[in-house]
Amino acid sequence: MSDHLIDFQAKREAAALRKAKREIKRLELRMPRMGKKPKRKKSPTLSKLKKLLWVHISLIVRSWSSVCLACGVNPTNCAAHIVPSNDGAATRFFLPNLYPCCIACNKSEYHQRGSWVYKHREIFGADLVDCLYAMSETPFQLKKHWVLEQTERMKKLRGIA
Numbered sequence: 378m379s380d381h382l383i384d385f386q387a388k389r390e391a392a393a394l395r396k397a398k399r400e401i402k403r404l405e406l407r408m409p410r411m412g413k414k415p416k417r418k419k420s421p422t423l424s425k426l427k428k429l430l431w432v433h434i435s436l437i438v439r440s441w442s443s444v445c446l447a448c449g450v451n452p453t454n455c456a457a458h459i460v461p462s463n464d465g466a467a468t469r470f471f472l473p474n475l476y477p478c479c480i481a482c483n484k485s486e487y488h489q490r491g492s493w494v495y496k497h498r499e500i501f502g503a504d505l506v507d508c509l510y511a512m513s514e515t516p517f518q519l520k521k522h523w524v525l526e527q528t529e530r531m532k533k534l535r536g537i538a
């Protein structure tokens with residue numbers, strides 16, 4: 378073999394060795410290290426965050442009155458919307474759009490939306506109700522960061538943050 382050829386082969390072997398070393402490193406990086414790095418937690422979904430926000434809001438609203446504001450008789454056991462929650466994202470988590478309510482009234486409202494618009498106007502005043510309906514038409518996209526911000530705000534209102 379000529380010197381030239383030996384040199385060529387040596388270079389090729391060295392390159393192959395470097396390549397193998399890189400491959401080992403790559404594979405090692407891929408392997409989970411036992412008892413070390415804890416798995417990164419997935420960030421909660423928007424739907425979960427909205428549910429959490431609603432829990433805080435509902436507790437705040439329910440604390441406003443021990444008696445349902447719609448019938449004035451039954452004890453409060455939920456938070457009800459003036460503008461239904463599906464009618465607009467802008468008013469869904471808006472405190473002035475909510476009131477302490479009993480299950481019976483909340484159910485009745487769900488089944489007779491039309492007549493409840495008038496009922497709400499009687500109870501809360503036409504100005505507020507109309508204003509809320511106008512507001513509900515504002516395009517509003519519920520984003521994670523907004524929901525998180527509001528959740529913190531509600532926690533502060535509840536005195537737990």
Ligand SMILES: [Zn+2]
Nearest residue numbers: 445448479482
């Ligand atoms: Zn009621």
